[in-house]
Amino acid sequence: MLLQSGVYMLQLDQNSSAISAADRLLVEQEHFRLEAFLHDLRGTCSKLGAALDCGCDKEQMACCQGRVASFYYDFLDLAATHFDNEENIMRASLPAADDDVYFQSHQQAHARLLREVQASMRQALALSKQGKTAAAIQLLYRQISAMFGEHGHAYDAVLLRIT
Numbered sequence: 001m002l003l004q005s006g007v008y009m010l011q012l013d014q015n016s017s018a019i020s021a022a023d024r025l026l027v028e029q030e031h032f033r034l035e036a037f038l039h040d041l042r043g044t045c046s047k048l049g050a051a052l053d054c055g056c057d058k059e060q061m062a063c064c065q066g067r068v069a070s071f072y073y074d075f076l077d078l079a080a081t082h083f084d085n086e087e088n089i090m091r092a093s094l095p096a097a098d099d100d101v102y103f104q105s106h107q108q109a110h111a112r113l114l115r116e117v118q119a120s121m122r123q124a125l126a127l128s129k130q131g132k133t134a135a136a137i138q139l140l141y142r143q144i145s146a147m148f149g150e151h152g153h154a155y156d157a158v159l160l161r162i163t
């Protein structure tokens with residue numbers, strides 16, 4: 001991966017124009033919002049890290065189950081918009097984006113991330129239906145944080161280093 005990142009960065013340095021301060025700000029603000037969503041999700045459950053069965057009453061459990069479901073749609077929507085924005089910014093900075101290895105790879109990684117978020121959500125919803133809402137929230141938070149963290153290091157860091 002390191003070698004690949006090096007190759008991508010070299011290609012970007014050779015072929016790209018700098019992204020604007022406004023575009024950089026947009027990407028950074030969206031990253032912040034995605035992180036804030038994850039932080040809020042984690043804050044939904046005060047029993048994370050405890051036993052898988054949180055022991056909350058039915059009312060609280062229903063509230064957390066609703067939160068898991070709404071997180072999914074809100075987060076997926078925000079992530080899809082963010083990926084579109086990054087791809088548009090890359091298209092504008094690369095003269096032949098569709099032939100660019102970094103762009104293609106970054107675009108494919110976005111599509112893969114959306115599929116992986118959906119897969120995590122299916123697992124989380126299954127846990128939530130079994131009453132294991134704390135485990136569902138923990139799974140979503142850990143898996144999605146790890147996926148987006150890895151993506152940020154492998155791809156977005158290269159994009160933001162263009163300037």
Ligand SMILES: [Fe+2]
Binds near residue numbers: 031082086156
């Ligand atoms: Fe990003």
Ligand SMILES: [Fe+2]
Binds near residue numbers: 083110151155156
């Ligand atoms: Fe990205």
